[in-house]
Amino acid sequence: MTGTGTSAATAEQTFDILVIGAGPSGLTAALTAAQAGYRTALVAPGVNFTDGRTTALLQASTDFLSGIGVWEKLLPLSAPLIRMRMVDATGRLIRAPEVTFDSAELDLDAFGYNLRNRDLNRVLEEAARAEPNVTFIEATASGFVFGDTFAQITTTDGQQISARLCVAADGRKSLAREAAGIGVNRWDYPQVAVVMNLAHTQSHQDTSTEFHQTTGPFTLVPLQGRNSSLVCVETPEGAERLRSMPRPELERELERRAHSILGKMTVDGDVQSFPLSGLTAKSVSGQRLALIGETAHVFPPIGAQGLNLGLRDVQSLGKLLAEARAQDLDPGSEDLLARYEADRRTDIVSRTTAVDALNRSLLTDLLPVQAMRSAGLYLASRVGPLRRLLMREGIAPGKFPKPKLSLPFRKGAA
Template structure:
C-alpha cells in the first residue's frame, strides 16, 4: 500500500486525471474495495459549461453514493423540446418529449461542470481506500505484472491496472502509443448561464439552426445554461458583445421563449472538434472519458459516455476479481474494450451525422430530418420507443446504470439518451 516517502506505491488501480470521469471512476472502484490511487488536481475552468447528466448517469452517481451531495445544484429535465429553425422547406412542428411518457420523473439533471467536479472531489476526499495524489502524471510504463505511473515530482505509483482519464491530451495514452483520429467542425459553441423572466418548467429546448443546435437547458431556479453552436465568425461577434447585448441576442434567438434574459454566470466559447482513440486499451491500461473520445457538445453525450466508461470498468474488474483473474490481464481489458468501442463508435457516428445534416442545407437531408421529427411528434409509441431505447440492444448497460424493471427497484432495464440523438439514429 501507499507510503508517502517511498518511491513505489502499490495499488490495485491507479486512475490519472481528476476531472468528472476520473473522479467518479475512482470513487466507484474504491467503493468496490479496490485499493485505488487518483492522480491529479480537481478543478475545471469556469466557462459557463454545464453537463446534462442523463438518467443512467444519475443512477450511477446514486449507486456510488455521491448524488445526495450533487442533487441540490442540479435541475431535473422533465421535458425536451426540439424546434426546427433551419428555415427548410420541409419544416415539421416542434416536438416535445415528456419524461413521464416513459415512466420517469426526469430525463436527467443539468449541473454546472465546476460544481459537479467540486462535489465529486469532496466525496473522493472522504473515501477510505482512495488515495489522492494531487500532482500531474508525467509518464507511464507497464509490464506483465504491473503498470507504473510516474508523477511530475518523480514519485512512482504502481498498480495492477491504470486508467487514463486526463482528458483529450492524455499523457498515459501517448506514453502507451495509442493513436488518435481528430477532426474539426466549422463551428464554435458559445456557452453561458442566463437568468430569465419566465419559468423553464424543467424543459430543455433545442432549436436546430443552419449553424448548429442552439440549446437552453434548465438549471435550478429561473436559470438556464446555453450552448449556442455557431459559425466561428458569429461566435466571435457574440463573444465581443457586452453582457446586456449578448443576453438580448440569446433572447431573440430563443424567440423570447423564456422572456427577458440576463447573463448570470461565466461565458465561454469552445471550437467544435472530435477525437477518437483506438484502441481503447493497451497493456495494463484503459482509457476513460475524453482521453478516449471527444464529441461536439450536441445531444449531451460526452460525459454521459465517459461515466459509462467508468461504470463499465468497475463491472469488468469486479467480474475479473470474482473469477479470480488478474484485473489487468489482457482478456479482461479486451472484454472491456469491445463493449466500450461499440458504444463510442455509435455515439460518435450519430452525433457527427446529426451535426452534418444540419449544416448540409440540402433537401434530402432536410426531408429525412423533418420526416423523423414529424413521425416522432405524431406517433406516441414510436416516440416512447425512441426515448426508452438508450443503448443499442446488445451493447450492455453497466450494472449500476440499469433501470429497475417496472414494479421493481435496483436492477435491469436500459438507459435513456437524448431524444435528438435517438431521433437521428432512427432516421439513419
Template sequence: MTAALLFARRGFATALVAPQVNLQDARTTALLEASVRLLRSLDLWDALEPRSAPLAHMRLIDDTGRLIRAPEVTFDAAELGLEAFGYNILNRDLNAVLMAAVEAESGLTWLQDTAASVRPGADRVDLSLASGTAVAARLVVGADGRESLVREAAGIATRRWTYPQKALVLNLDHSRPHSTISTEFHTPTGPFTLVPLPGCMSSLVCVVEPETADRLAALDDAALARELERRAHSILGAFTIAGTRQLYPLSGLVATSVASARCALVGEAAHVFPPIGAQGLNLGLRDVADLVETVDRARRRGEDIGGAAVLARYEATRRSDIASRTAAVDLLNRSLLSGFLPVQALRSVGLYLAGRIGPLRRLLMREGITPRAARLAPPVWRAAG
C-alpha cells in the same frame, strides 16, 4: 473521481493522480437517468439533487428557415414512467461533491499531481509524477482527456476531425420560468440549446460559425443578452448574462481501441464529440461503470486485472455504445449544416414520425438516455454502494 470512487468501493487499492479540483467551472452537465443511478449508488445524489434542475421535457424546434422544416416535437419523461430524463448541474457543484467523497474514502489515495511519464510493462505500469513520485499499478485508467498521456503510452491511435463551428457556452437568468423544459433550436449553423438550472436560470450552448461566435463573445453583457433573446424567440422572456462566457471550437475524436498494454481509457481519452444531446460525460460514466464491472468480475475469477483478456472484454462492452453515440451526434450535427434537400427531408420526416408514432418516440427517448447495450449490461451501480 467517479472511477476512483467506484474502484475503491469495490475494494481495490486505488490511487487517483489528479491536480486540484476546478471549483470555478461555470459550465454545466446534464446527468441523464443512468448517470443519476450511478451517483445514487455512491450515496452522492442526496447532496447533488438540491443543486440541480430536473429535465422533464425536451423540446426540439426547427429554426433553420429552410424550404423543408421539421415539425416541433416535445419528448416527455413521464411517457417512460420517469420524473425526468436527467438533471442539469453546475460542474463546480458536481466537482465539489465528488471531491468531498474522494477525500473521505478509505482505500483511496489522492495524489494531487500530474503524470510526467507512463511506462507499461509485462506485469505492471510504472508512472513517474511531475513531483518525482513513482507509482506502480497492475491497471491504469486514463481519464486524462483528449490529449491523453495514457493513451499515447499504450500506443493507441485516434481518428480526429473538426467542424466549421464554435460553441458559445454561458449561463443566463431569464424573466419567465423554464418549467423543466430543455429547448433545442435547430439552426443552419448548429443547435441553440437552453437547459434548465435551478430557479429562473438556464445554461446555453450556442453553436455557430467561428466568426459569429467570436463576434458574439465580444459583445457587452447587455448587447449579448438581447441578441441571445432574439435567437431564442423570447420563449423565456428577457435574458441577463450570469457569469462568464466561454468559446470552444467543435471537433471529434475516437480512439481505435479503449484498452491496451494494461491501460484502459474512459471519457474524452476515448471519445470526443460536439456538446449535442448531453451525451459526453454520460457516455464517459458508462465507460467507468462497464470498466469497474469487468475488472471486478476478473478479480473474482482470479484473473490478472490488467491482462489482455480482461482488457479485451472491456473493449467488447464499450465499442458499440461509443460507435453509436459518436455516429448519432455527428450525423445530427452534419444534417443541420447540410443544404442538401434530401438530407433536410430525412431529418424532417424522422422528427415528424417521432412526434406522431408513440412506440418510435419512446424508443428514441430510451436510446437517448441509455442505449440498449447499456440497459442489458450488468448494472455496476447496484453493487457499488
C-alpha cells in the same frame, strides 16, 4: 496517505488501480474501484472548482451515481429535465416539425438533471477524499511504462507509482494514451460552441429547448430557479460577434434567438467559447491500460451525450473490476481488458455516429438530407412506439426492452 487525502506521497508507491485525471470520469472511476475493494491512486494536479459550464446527467448516469453514494448530495443542486423540446429554427424550405419528448411517457419523474460542473466536481472530490481506499497524489504524470505485470508512471516531481491497471482519464490530449501507442481518429467542425449561464424572467417549466439553427443547435437547459445554461453553436465568425457584443446587446440577441420563451435574459457569469472537434480512440484498452471519458471519445455538445457516455465507460469497467475482485483475478489482465473493449465499442461508435450525423445535417444545404432529417423528426412526433424507443435509448441505452415497432397507421394512433 489515504482518505482525507493530502498530496504527500513517498518516492515509490504500489497500488492495485491507478487513475490519471480528476475530472468527473476520473473521480468516479477512482470511487468505483475503491468501493470494489481495490487500493486506488488518483493522480492529477488538482480538481477544477471554477468550471462555469453545466452538465445534464441522464437517468442512467443518476442511477450509477446513486449506486456509488453521491447522487443524494447532487440532487439538491440540480434541476430536473422533465421535457425535451426540439424546434427547427433554420428557416429553410424543408423544416422539421416541433417535437417534444416527455418523461411521463416512460413513467419517469425526469429524463435527467442539470447541474453546474463546479458543484459536480466538488461533491465527487469530497466523496473520493472520504473513501479510505483512495490516495490522492497531486502531481502531473509525465512518464509511462506498460509492462506485462504492471503499469508504472513517473510524475514531474520524481515520484514513481505502480499498479496492476492504469485507468486514463487525462482528456483528449492524453499522454497515457499516446505513450501506449493507441492511435485516434480526429476531425474538426467549422463551428464554435459559445457557452454561458443565464437568468430569465419566465419559468423554464423544467423543459430543455433545443433550437436547430443553420450553424448548429441553440440549446437552453434548465438550472434551479429561473436560470438556464446555454450552448449556442455558431460559425467562428458568429461566435466572435457574440462574444464581442456589449452585455445588453448580447442579452437582447439571445432573447431574440430564443423567441422570448424565457422572457428577458441576463447573462450570469463569464461567456466562454470552445472550437468543436471530434475524436475516437482506435482502441479503448492497451496493455495494463483502460481509456475512459474524453480520453476515449469526444464529440459536439449535442443531446447531453458526452459525460453520460464517459460514465457508462466507468460503469462498464467497474462491473468487470468487481467481478475480478470477487474471483481474486488480475484487474489488469488481457482478458478483462478485452471484455471492456468489446463491451464499450458499439456504444461509443453508435453515439459518436449519431451526434455527428445530426450536427452535419444542420450544416448541409442538400435538400435530400434536410428532407430525411425532417421525416425522421416527423415520425418521432407522430409515432408513439418510435418516439418512446428514441427516448429510452437516449437516456439509458440497452437498459429497456426493445418494443416491436409496428407503425400505427390507424386513425388516432400515437
